[in-house]
Structures are given as structure tokens and as C-alpha cells.
Amino acid sequence: MREAIDNALRGTYRLTVAAGLALGSYVFLALVPLAVVLTGTVIGAGTLPETVLVLRHLAGFKRRQAAEWSGVEIPEAYLPLTGRLGERVRTALTDPQTWRDLRWLVLHLGYGLGLFIAALVVWPFALLVDGAWSGLLGQRPVLLPQLDRLTDLDAAWSRALLTPGPGRSAELAERIAALTATRADAIAAHGAELRRIERDLHDGAQARLVALSMRVGLARRQFDRDPEGARSLLDAAQDQAEQALAELRQVVRAIYPPILSDRGLVGAVRALAASSGLTVAVEVDGLAGPDDPRPPAAIEAAGYFVVAEALTNAARHSGANRAAVHLSRVPRGLRIVVRDSGRGGAHEAGGSGLLGIRRRVAALDGAMTMTSPVGGPTTIEVDLPCVW
Incomplete structure (x- = not known):
């Protein structure tokens, strides 16, 4: 009871x-x-x-x-x-x-x-x-x-x-599956990026710093008995120090290009276009004005990577001599369209960096579509979500 x-x-x-x-x-x-x-x-x-x-x-x-x-x-x-x-x-x-x-x-x-x-x-x-x-x-x-x-x-x-309801449950299940795949791709992309940075540091800056340390040590031993030889070694050490600094800057630029902080996405993309080796037309909607908001840093970095990789692919693999980049602010984020005048036929399994673009975009819950019929043109369209 x-x-x-x-x-x-x-x-x-x-x-x-x-x-x-x-x-x-x-x-x-x-x-x-x-x-x-x-x-x-x-x-x-x-x-x-x-x-x-x-x-x-x-x-x-x-x-x-x-x-x-x-x-x-x-x-x-x-x-x-x-x-x-x-x-x-x-x-x-x-x-x-x-x-x-x-x-x-x-x-x-x-x-x-x-x-x-x-x-x-x-x-x-x-x-x-x-x-x-x-x-x-x-x-x-x-x-x-x-x-x-x-x-x-x-x-x-x-x-x-x-x-x-059943429709929403199915939608949620599909969304969970998509997020699971996206997370796996993001982890793979992050791991590949870490390996690249480690390789660049090991093969480049670290090797030069080791050689620099050895030259400075030799110069110290030789300074009393052969000042001119020591001076020559120190000059070579200074050259290697400058080269190591340049390589370290290159690694940093690959992580987050300083030009994004200085000039924003629009300025950085225009700089990419000028140095790509192609004739590139850049069009901008809703991003270039002084009162227009800037995307978050992660979105800018991803957008810069998309344009850089797409233009590199166009210059190296497509046989194109012209390309066009369109950046626009849309209600739900940033849209990037890159089109080249090449031969087409591009596919993600070809090792052209397209899979890296898709993984970078998916990590931010974005979407990428590509059309590349044989004979061209190749068009890459990317939507990156963000709050303006």
C-alpha cells in the first residue's frame, strides 16, 4: 500500500x-x-x-x-x-x-x-x-x-x-547520414592538410635551419684562424636563413593567406586572377562595396582555396586561356562560380584537386556542383553557408 x-x-x-x-x-x-x-x-x-x-x-x-x-x-x-x-x-x-x-x-x-x-x-x-x-x-x-x-x-x-511526421523523420535521417559523411571527409581533408604542412616543414624550412646551424657552427670554429672563410660561411648562413623564412611564410600562406586579412576575399581573388597565367574576368555582387559585410574568416579561406584550386586546374590541365570568376552574396551565404574555356572532361578521380575542393566545402556544410562536358567548358559552382 x-x-x-x-x-x-x-x-x-x-x-x-x-x-x-x-x-x-x-x-x-x-x-x-x-x-x-x-x-x-x-x-x-x-x-x-x-x-x-x-x-x-x-x-x-x-x-x-x-x-x-x-x-x-x-x-x-x-x-x-x-x-x-x-x-x-x-x-x-x-x-x-x-x-x-x-x-x-x-x-x-x-x-x-x-x-x-x-x-x-x-x-x-x-x-x-x-x-x-x-x-x-x-x-x-x-x-x-x-x-x-x-x-x-x-x-x-x-x-x-x-x-x-514521416517525411521529416526521413529528412532527418538523410541529414544525419550526410553530416556523417561530411565529418569523415572533413577529418580526411584535415589529416591531409596536416601531413602536407608537416612535409613542407620537414623537407623545406627544417632542412634549411639544420644547414644554417651547421654553417654557423663551422664559422665559429673557423673564425680565429680563417676570418675570411668564416665570413663566407656566415654569408651563406644568412642566405639560408632568408630562404627558410621565405618557406615558412609560404607554409603560413597556405594555412590562411595574409592577403585575406589585408584585402579581403575580393582583393585576394583579384590578386589570384592577375597571377594565374590566364586571362581572368572577376565579377562581384554584394561584396565589393565599403558597406557590404565580409564573410567569416573560415568562409573567406575556403572561398580563396576554391578559386585558387580551380584556376590552377584550369591553367595546368584544361588547356584554357581564359576563365571567369563570379563572387556573389546570396541570402544563405556566399556563392562562387568559376568557369574556364578549356577542353572539359574533368572528373574528381583524376587527381586534379577537385576532390579536395569538395571536401573543403563539405566541411563547412556547403555544396559543390561541377559540369565539365568533353569539349568544355568546365564550370564549378560552390555555395558556402554563412550569416550576413
């Missing part, structure tokens, strides 16, 4: 929390029409996305609560509320899960309070009937276990209302 009362108390407490959430939902529902009206004004244009975020927090609290009660997790499937204000409003209105959460909120107002009231009604009868039943017949309580089952009913209804 004591165990049954403890379980019933625990179930009643949970239903009380659910009823409190339902009352809070009632207040929130009264604010939803106001948020919709304010969204149409200039001052309150950002009210709707913030309201949807509050709705997601309420639904998230219920998901965690139901999962704790039933032991069954309820997945989330929300579109990100990022970007400009217009995009955030559009996402808030078109995300199917927003309407699913809103439907849950309305219905939970009824069953959240209803189950709590049912628990209050059951308690006195349960104490009377179960007390007499267990006292006279020595059997387990009958009505008290029903209080704990009411919480299971609340969790089951909430799970049914908040679980994403």
Missing part, C-alpha cells in the same frame, strides 16, 4: 507540473495573435521569430518531461531560425514543426488540465476504496495505480503530437 501511495504521489506531482505548463500555455496563446499583428509593423517585425523560439522552448520542455516519464525520447526536427529578418519570419511560418508545436500547445491546454483534475477526483475515492479493500482483503490497491498511469497517458499524447 505504501509503494502504491508513493507512485500515486509521484504521478500527481508530474500532472501538477503538466497543469502548470498548460496554464502557462494559455498565457502564451493569448500573445500569439499579438505577435502576428506586430510582425506586420516596422517596430515589431522581429516579434514572430522570437515567439516561435519561445514555442520551441515550451515544446522542448514537454519533450524532456515526457521522455523522463516514459523513457522514450521525442526527436526534434526544426529548421534553423537564422539569416536576415525576412528569412527568419519565412522559416517561422513555413517550418512544419512550428504548426505541430502549436497544435500540441492548444490540445495540451485541454488534456494537461483535464488529467490533473482527473487525478484530484480520483484521490479521495482511491484512499477510501483502496484503504478498505486492502485492509479487509489484504490485496493490492486498485485505484491508486491509475494515478500513475495518467502520467503515461499524458506522455503518450504529447509524444504523438510532437513527434515529427
